[in-house]
Amino acid sequence: MSLCTSSHINNGWLNIYKDRGISSNDVLKKLKRKFSLKKLGHYGTLDPLASGVLPIAIGEATKTINFINNNFKKYSFTIIWGKETDTCDAEGKVIKKSSVRPKVKDIKLVINQHFTGIINQKPPIFSAVKINGVRAYKLARKNIKFETKPKKINIIDFNLRENIVNNHTKFRIKCSSGTYIRSIARDLSNKLDTFGYAENIIREENSFFTTQNSINLNDILDADINDLNKFLLPVDFAIKNYPSINLEKKYSDILKAGNVVYIKRYKEIGDNISDFFLVKSNKKLVSIANLEKGYIIPRRNFIN
Numbered sequence: 001m002s003l004c005t006s007s008h009i010n011n012g013w014l015n016i017y018k019d020r021g022i023s024s025n026d027v028l029k030k031l032k033r034k035f036s037l038k039k040l041g042h043y044g045t046l047d048p049l050a051s052g053v054l055p056i057a058i059g060e061a062t063k064t065i066n067f068i069n070n071n072f073k074k075y076s077f078t079i080i081w082g083k084e085t086d087t088c089d090a091e092g093k094v095i096k097k098s099s100v101r102p103k104v105k106d107i108k109l110v111i112n113q114h115f116t117g118i119i120n121q122k123p124p125i126f127s128a129v130k131i132n133g134v135r136a137y138k139l140a141r142k143n144i145k146f147e148t149k150p151k152k153i154n155i156i157d158f159n160l161r162e163n164i165v166n167n168h169t170k171f172r173i174k175c176s177s178g179t180y181i182r183s184i185a186r187d188l189s190n191k192l193d194t195f196g197y198a199e200n201i202i203r204e205e206n207s208f209f210t211t212q213n214s215i216n217l218n219d220i221l222d223a224d225i226n227d228l229n230k231f232l233l234p235v236d237f238a239i240k241n242y243p244s245i246n247l248e249k250k251y252s253d254i255l256k257a258g259n260v261v262y263i264k265r266y267k268e269i270g271d272n273i274s275d276f277f278l279v280k281s282n283k284k285l286v287s288i289a290n291l292e293k294g295y296i297i298p299r300r301n302f303i304n
Contacts (some may be wrong), residue, residue: 011059011304012232017214018046018054027054027217034221035228041065043238044073044177044206045128049089052203053214060285060302061235067276067288067300068238071177072156074205077198079185080168084195086140087126088182092197100194104163110191111158115184120150124182153179168199207238235302236278236285244278252281260295 018027024045031037041062043055052075057065081101085092123129125140129148139146154176161170173184182198189196204211215231223231236242251261279287279296287298 010229010232011061011235011302012229013061013209013234013237014056014058014220014231015209015214015233016054016056016220017211017216018051019217020049020051022217023048024054028056030217030221031056035225043068043209044203046203047089047182047201049091050181050201050203052201053206053209053211054203055206055209055238057238058232059235060304061238063300063302064236064239064288067242068207070207070238070241072154072174072205072207073177073179073203074172074174075181075201075203076161076170076172077181077185077201078168078170079189079196080199081164081189081194081196082167083197084186084189085197088124088180088186088197089201090197090199092126096195098194100192101164101167102189102192102194104160106192107160107169107188110188114191115155115158115188118152118154121153121180121183121187122150123148123180124186127180151178155179170200172204174205208240209238234285235304239278239288242276242278242288244280246280246283247286249281252279252286255279255287255289255296255298256301258298258301260297262294263291263296 016027018024024042028040028042032040037058039062040056040058043057043065046052046054080090082098083094084096086095123136125146125148126137127148129136131139131146131148136146136148155173157174159172161172163169173181181201185196185198220231247255247261254261276288276290276299278285279289284304285302287302288300289296289298291297
């Protein structure tokens with residue numbers, strides 16, 4: 001893992017490990033207050049009761065968030081069998097009970113048949129999705145009746161980590177962005193003719209960010225402002241899978257000014273790039289661009 005270092009605060013990514021009991025927005029507030037940061041944002045919300053990887057973009061890195069296309073996530077979690085809660089996790093009120101406990105072979109069969117590939121999923125009513133412009137959880141807290149709309153998700157891999165032990169089962173899942181693990185627990189339980197809720201949700205991977213290269217929030221907050229750079233990953237860390245080219249400074253300056261550059265001499269791009277690519281100069285990100293009729297068209301420029 002390469003780190004950015006300098007004598008002042010750079011732009012880049014913090015790969016925070018968020019503990020249970022704090023919201024994703026509270027993490028932003030703590031960092032902003034501690035280091036007087038003006039521009040930051042997180043990629044992928046984690047519920048307060050969930051822990052794990054929470055990538056934080058600082059400064060120029062915030063410009064890359066909407067371009068991240070490696071948006072699969074990996075979670076480990078536990079299903080507690082026999083009860084369903086209104087929040088689909090341990091925090092909620094128990095609304096349904098069942099004495100039925102599934103068998104391992106049935107769990108595997110149902111996962112194979114109903115929880116593989118692209119499926120429809122209804123977010124929990126206690127979630128941040130909007131219902132007529134209002135966050136669902138705000139309506140749920142007021143006991144207003146409503147339904148969340150199903151959305152398509154993609155499940156790449158879904159496995160048991162252990163057999164049923166003391167009324168619970170551990171799982172690991174790799175899925176697309178926007179997947180609610182709480183809904184997975186609810187829906188899998190229902191398919192098994194019982195009830196269940198999610199507990200101990202841990203996000204192990206989020207795009208290129210993993211628990212192995214994450215840093216605990218408290219370790220960041222204990223750092224001096226001059227040491228923040230030691231924890232920063234490069235601005236383009238989350239989009240490093242994009243193809244890239246290097247330009248001489250005189251051409252990169254043209255792009256920075258918002259103008260196009262003809263790339264007849266930059267054959268390394270090739271003719272097959274139909275999407276975005278990175279433009280760098282002296283190994284620093286200059287622009288996210290695309291090609292039109294042989295011209296580099298800057299779509300997002302960066303200050304470095």
